[in-house]
Amino acid sequence: MKIENLCVKYDKNIVIENFSLNLTLGEKIIIYGPNGTGKTTLLKCILVIDMMKFNTNDLVRSTIKKSRSTLLICLLACALMLPLQVFFSDLIPTPVGEANYLYANIAIYTLSIVIPFGIASLIFKSVGDYNAIKLYKRPFPKKPLLYIGGTIGVGYAINLIINTIFPHFVEYFGEGSEFVPTTAYGIFLFYVAQALLPAVLEEWAFRGIILKNLLPFGKSGAIVISSVLFGIMHVDPPRVIFATGIGLLLAICYEYTGSLWIPMLIHFINNAFSVSIATFVDMSDTTTISGGALVASLFIYSMIFVAIMAIIYYSKNGLSPKVITFINNDEVGYKLTIKQFFRSTLLNVGFVPLVIVYIYFLLRSINL
Secondary structure: OEEEEEEEEEOOEEEEEEEEEEOOOOOOOOOOOOOOOOHHHHHHHHHHHHHHHHHHHHHHHHHHHHHHHHHHHHHHHHHHHHHHHHHHHHHOOOOOOHHHHHHHHHHHHHHHHHHHHHHHHHHHHHOOOOOOOOOOOOOOOOOHHHHHHHHHHHHHHHHHHHHHHOOOOHHHEOOOOOOOOOOHHHHHHHHHHHHHHHHHHHHHHHHHHHHHHHHHHOHHHHHHHHHHHHHHOOOOHHHHHHHHHHHHHHHHHHHHHOOOHHHHHHHHHHHHHHHHHHHHOOOOOOOOOOHHHHHHHHHHHHHHHHHHHHHHHHHHHOOOOOOOOOOOOOOOOOOOOHHHHHHHHHOOOOHHHHHHHHHHHHHHHEOO
């Protein structure tokens, strides 16, 4: 008999947490402890697990079927996001004036995310099976400022590695809009459009909807798949790699805390730094180093150093005291492996339109 990471929770009271057992044939053990520590509950769970052996295949098939339905909704929401941006861009006439231009961008971006992921959220809420497991809030990670700085630093380290190994890689892809505001109000709206709004809406969509509804089928697979989808939505390969890497850490943070606030804050700081560079630092002159470019470089390498310190610290001490996240009173479920998650994604009918959309927008971004 083999049991791994058994967790039992009654309401909000944790009875058994991460219990593992590996018994060989004929081996005997004694279970002892004070009253109320979960001995009887453990025996009941072992009996339930033993009974489940007769129905394991049906349970696996049922879980995979539900996961594919959930993935279909997530994939279609992602596939609609970019085309909706183009649709609303063509629908809304090009406005005159700096503020009106930014208002239009804010509206286009908001609609392109809120519509597909709002529909996905309504579908998940209307079908009881999808949200049968509630996400309970847990303590923030130990030394949250270290985690925030470390996450941002990991992203910068990924970018540095890409630029070092493939120095001309970014040149094949468009750099995006060269719009830079000139007025104080325009700069404020620029931060809202490029830093604040993406941090709030993208975390709500990819962590609060996609990750939350995939987690019941397996933590590791849900974190990886949701992060890959988050990366794909950034289209350009360098940005895809960067967004996927930082998305993994944002997803881990959300799964640990049950809150979107820290992922949103990390996302906002990262975006705000990029907006500040675009607004205040002249990167076109490569012959001299300006004061702004020097400050930006010092910030980037400081964050990479913080990332190294964070990796060392959390490897030794863990993120936070572990608390059960997904347990229902009388639920026993099968969790998919990462391999099963990827198979369910790649063989999903919703994966086809997502690939078509990605290839189309990737070709649009290449400087031909």
